[in-house]
Amino acid sequence: MNATAQALVLPFITQVTRAVSLSENVKVLGGIPFAEDGTYLEWLSILGFTIGCYYVIYTFYALCFHPLRKYPGPWHLAVSNIPNRWSTISGNSSYWLYDLHEKYGPIVRVAPNEISYSDPQAWQDIYGPQPNQRLGMPKDPKFFSSFEDKKTAASIITSQPKDYMRMRHIYSYGFSKQVMLAKEEMIQGIIDRAMEALRQTKQQPQDIVQIFRATDFSIVTEIVFGKAYHIFDRPTYQPWFKSLMGWIRSTAVITATTDYPLGKLAAWLLTPRSVLKQRNVYLKYVNGEIEERIGESNAGRKDVVQLMFETTDQPKLAESDIRANLPFMVIAASETTTTLMSGMIAHLLNSPDALSQLTAEVRGRFRSPSDITIATVNNLPFLNACVNEALRVYPAAPTQLPRVVPGEGATVCNRWVPGGTKVYVAPYATFRSAENFYQPDAFLPQRWLPENGESFDVDKKNAWRPFGLGAHECPGQVITNLITRLIMCKLLLSFDLELCADSQDWLSRQPVWIVWDKPELLIKARPAAA
Structure with a gap:
């Protein structure tokens, strides 16, 4: 107080x-x-x-x-942060912030000491490099420490600037295009196995979210641990990848209770038992794999763990650092990719013209699945536009990432903010604001094409930051973008897709616990005519 x-x-x-x-x-x-x-x-x-x-x-x-008394927002949020935190616990945070910004404008006081922004300038002012803050404003330590299950070492999420840049260097290389090219045969094999699994369904309804998740998880764990888990063929590991959302949702609840006494107890009481069980399953599997992989530190594998051991940066990462980072890394790299592809295919199946145009582009460029490679998938303008638009209307990371204004205070969107204030950009509210985009709620990939027409001249493209901004920009975005393009091209080349009636409203009001809690997305996949 x-x-x-x-x-x-x-x-x-x-x-x-x-x-x-x-x-x-x-x-x-x-x-x-x-x-x-x-x-x-x-x-x-x-x-x-x-x-x-x-x-x-x-x-x-x-x-x-209060120093923030002149900022717009409802009076009850100025005196209590309980509504804000409850919106996170209930999975309603992104919609809640969107509604507030629609009513009060691009700058809203959403808690006694907390401001949310949907103004594009806030990206730079909060997350961009500053004269005395090379990495942008400091992270909110309470929020980000919630992602760590072990407090014995700092992870890339909570590390100080020096350690952060050292860790980021490893992750950026581990998930780089260079590494993916070296592992392309493995990646292509996993994707081809997913296409075969779809073909074997014989046009019966299938949950494409789980197919995407199994594919992404198999690729990411291969890159991280250097081990083929073959999720489609080995039921032993299926509980692991199916428990991802349990860890994510329970972590979201923890982030909402860290401000309170007995916050961990409150999080435990407010999290459904089934979700806590999933969290424990995930941690059991991932920690077991971490210990096994650390025990093989000299295996000579070209994976992310080996990069951690071999880094020339000083000081070297300790085993405790590796243990602290890997549980979150696996989820961050795989689930964001699953989210992007699920949202993209759902919007395409609800937009026949866009689906037809993208299918024509893919089939006009490639004659067989073997033509689809890392080197060839980036040169499809409409595919790139669809990926960008999917990231706008259905962001892979819709949750706000709070920063703390330094003690001397700072200017955000041309207004002074006192030191110690929590500030952030609300991605969903920003991407869906009519102040930033023409027809913001419509899936219109053409807005990202050079010949998009005058209607889109009002778009503020600098509002679109789906992977963040600055030094904290997501290091896994390369793998997300490449895997998405590879899978989408093979999927649309090989199949004609149909959305099942039970999934017509799939896009309506999904809960958000850090990422979207995606229900079944049932589709039918009919082999395309040769």
């Missing part, structure tokens, strides 16, 4: 404590003051009155004297 508010409220508490201690008619039993007649209602009333005064005074302070 702010020092000014404390100065107003603490005298009330002091007076009550003093009254209790001086009273000759009070006995203390078990630390609770009782009157001689055995009741404690009088003192309970005083305590209740004191607490009531505390909140009345704090509310008055938050609305009338």
